[in-house]
Amino acid sequence: MRIGILGAAGIATGLGGAMARAGHEVFIGARNPGSAKEAAATAGAAGHGTLDEAAAHGDAVLAALPAGAAPAVAELLAGALAGRTLIDCTNDLTFGADGPVFADEGAPPVARRIADAAPDAHVVKAFNLCHESVWSSAAPESDGRPLGVPLCGDDSGAVARTAGLITSLGCTPLRLGGLSRAAYLEATAAFAIGAAAAGAEPRLAFALPMVGPAPA
Numbered sequence: 001m002r003i004g005i006l007g008a009a010g011i012a013t014g015l016g017g018a019m020a021r022a023g024h025e026v027f028i029g030a031r032n033p034g035s036a037k038e039a040a041a042t043a044g045a046a047g048h049g050t051l052d053e054a055a056a057h058g059d060a061v062l063a064a065l066p067a068g069a070a071p072a073v074a075e076l077l078a079g080a081l082a083g084r085t086l087i088d089c090t091n092d093l094t095f096g097a098d099g100p101v102f103a104d105e106g107a108p109p110v111a112r113r114i115a116d117a118a119p120d121a122h123v124v125k126a127f128n129l130c131h132e133s134v135w136s137s138a139a140p141e142s143d144g145r146p147l148g149v150p151l152c153g154d155d156s157g158a159v160a161r162t163a164g165l166i167t168s169l170g171c172t173p174l175r176l177g178g179l180s181r182a183a184y185l186e187a188t189a190a191f192a193i194g195a196a197a198a199g200a201e202p203r204l205a206f207a208l209p210m211v212g213p214a215p216a
Contacts, residue, residue, distance in 0.1 A: 001025070002027070002057055002058020002059050003016075003019055003024050003025065003026050003058055003165075004029060004055055004056070004057030004058055005026060005054055005062045005064050006029055006055065006062065006063050006065055006077075007028075007029075007030060007063070007064035007065040008028055008064075011064045011132045012028055013028075014134075015062065015132065015135045016028060016043035017043040018140075018169050019165070019168075019169070020043055021044065022168045022169050022170075025058065026040075026045040026047075027040075027047040027048065027057040027058070028047075029054025029055070030051065031050075031051060033048075033049070033050070052077060055077040056080040060084065060161055060165060061085065061086050063086060063087065063088050067090035070088065070110060071113040071114050074086070074114045074121070075117035078118040078120065081120070081121040082120035082121060084122065085124060085157075085161045086121040086123045087124050087125075087127065088111040088123055088128070089126060089127035091186055091189040091190070092107075092110050092186070109186050111123055111179055112183075122154075122157065124158050125152050125179065125181070125182040126149060126151035126152075126162050126166065129150065129188060129189055130149075140171055147170075147172070148171065149171045149172065149173055149174060150188075151173055151175060152176040152180075152185065153179050154178045159175060163175065
């Protein structure tokens with residue numbers, strides 16, 4: 001798969017590196033050409049360049065940007081992103097007195113803001129629950145089993161493409177339904193980061209029975 005990555009920070013090199021090792025053709029774009037070049041070398045990406053070039057690169061685009069900037073960047077690139085699978089892996093969080101909280105309490109989830117900014121892109125929320133370092137492993141695991149990666153989106157083709165990408169990384173896609181579920185994924189990130197910062201293991205909270213049918 002051809003994958004364009006918007007941004008050149010840690011998640012771009014960590015997750016982008018995992019994608020490149022899985023055989024995908026990764027192109028990293030950034031505002032700063034030097035940053036894009038350095039990130040591409042770190043990730044083993046096939047190419048590097050501008051944000052516009054990354055947006056137009058391939059089958060899927062990963063928004064590995066600061067959450068607060070992602071909607072504005074998506075709006076600027078809306079034309080190039082039209083018809084493409086746009087994967088949002090961001091969390092718009094800040095640390096309060098009791099741990100991580102939403103940076104803009106009451107605002108729509110970042111994935112929805114991105115979708116509104118680039119209405120012809122097919123936005124999928126995924127990859128927002130793991131630190132960039134997790135992707136340095138050839139086959140990320142949890143308790144000896146393939147890592148589960150939750151995802152949600154409204155376009156069935158984009159969700160299927162993202163699920164295939166997750167599978168190619170040796171992980172298990174966990175389809176959670178439409179993009180309206182992104183709010184819950186972003187809240188889960190706040191919980192998980194806060195629990196980990198407090199020295200707890202957030203995965204221990206999820207040994208729950210199935211209470212209903214899984215979403216299609």
